[in-house]
Ligand SMILES: Nc1ncnc2c1ncn2[C@@H]1O[C@H](COP(=O)(O)OP(=O)(O)OP(=O)(O)O)[C@@H](O)[C@H]1O
């Protein structure tokens with residue numbers, strides 16, 4: 001079966017600085033993959049390459065078997081047009097550390113915007129679907145609230161509904177709980193966990209080691225722009241092979 | 255001092271004074287509308303990828319911001335006919351005030367654009383919106399809300415600047431005040447009444463804009 005995400009020899013530079021130095025990994029349908037690693041190792045950059053928020057310089061990213069971002073024209077790698085980029089971005093759902101809800105819209109409208117303007121759904125149908133997902137993340141009662149009237153945890157749950165309502169092939173989470181007050185972390189992790197249990201394909205960048213261990217089918221450890229080790233959570237957390245990962249786990253809190 | 259105030263000859267002329275105020279408000283409204291549209295274009299140009307467009311925008315802003323409004327008014331009204339383009343006095347004044355407003359509104363909108371966090375643009379990209387739709391549904395609505403207080407200040411300034419239209423005989427409040435002044439010689443009374451009218455109007459505008467701001471400006475999340 002084709003994997004939902006396939007990354008092959010991915011390289012990314014910011015000017016002179018090479019941040020991704022050849023990344024290979026795959027995510028199968030229904031799989032939950034956590035990416036861990038020290039600050040600056042390139043986790044966010046990798047995630048942003050998966051939905052084309054960053055351009056990359058070499059290698060391929062395939063989502064559902066489709067190579068994204070570039071095509072070959074007379075042997076040259078050419079960035080695809082804006083409309084195509086937009087279409088390919090909608091194949092993935094992104095949840096940001098800072099929530100990034102649209103502040104001038106209600107929770108409901110945050111979710112329906114993409115449904116009506118990108119998916120072309122009629123408004124009543126979009127509202128029905130948005131309500132379903134808001135209910136799913138426990139935010140239906142506050143669908144008419146503005147982001148400024150919601151706690152961080154509530155905002156993040158709306159952001160999850162906004163992304164998942166677009167029925168992406170894979171959900172990407174970039175430290176979805178790092179900006180939250182400690183007492184708000186649990187509700188968001190619970191939401192993510194229940195989506196995982198329902199079979200949603202996910203890639204999570206996280207510093208929550210215990211969570212990564214519990215929900216993931218696979219853990220990817222990044223070190224300085226490379227994948228230093230990957231495998232099932234039991235093996236990585238209990239028997240890390242590389243000294244780097246051993247050291248990293250010692251300094252991480254569970 | 256035993257000056258005897260006599261407002262009667264001035265208050266008799268209330269229809270003129272009111273029509274003067276009305277015209278002033280209209281001139282300010284039309285000018286800020288045109289100036290805002292132009293200013294929005296200039297603001298986007300000032301952040302365009304093309305270097306050529308950017309310098310055009312900055313040239314536009316710096317020329318108009320460094321010219322006294324009266325000079326623009328006189329230049330257009332007396333200068334342009336020499337170049338074969340004569341406009342009637344009201345049109346000519348509206349053009350002058352709109353150009354002037356465009357530079358200030360461009361600055362307001364530039365600030366407003368900068369105040370839209372990049373993360374919101376990325377959130378729009380992530381759900382598959384094209385850049386035009388991101389502008390329309392995310393950037394512009396937030397920018398307008400953030401720009402509202404500055405917009406209000408500019409509108410009040412423009413309204414006060416309409417008094418300069420008197421210099422080219424546009425019949426707004428200052429023009430009529432001067433006319434009544436020369437007919438009645440009640441100097442103090444005329445200018446007291448005119449001042450009061452300007453103050454009341456500006457204050458009313460402020461109140462309306464505050465109410466709008468209260469409803470529209472976004473609290474920090
Ligand atoms: N827009 C950018 N321009 C230049 N350098 C960047 C940019 N974004 C990231 N970098 C650099 O790329 C490297 C990887 O950054 P990235 O944000 O992907 O790390 P990370 O693993 O997500 O770290 P953290 O755990 O702190 O979030 C860092 O050295 C960072 O300074």
Ligand SMILES: [Mg+2]
Pocket residue numbers: 043044045175
């Ligand atoms: Mg990061």
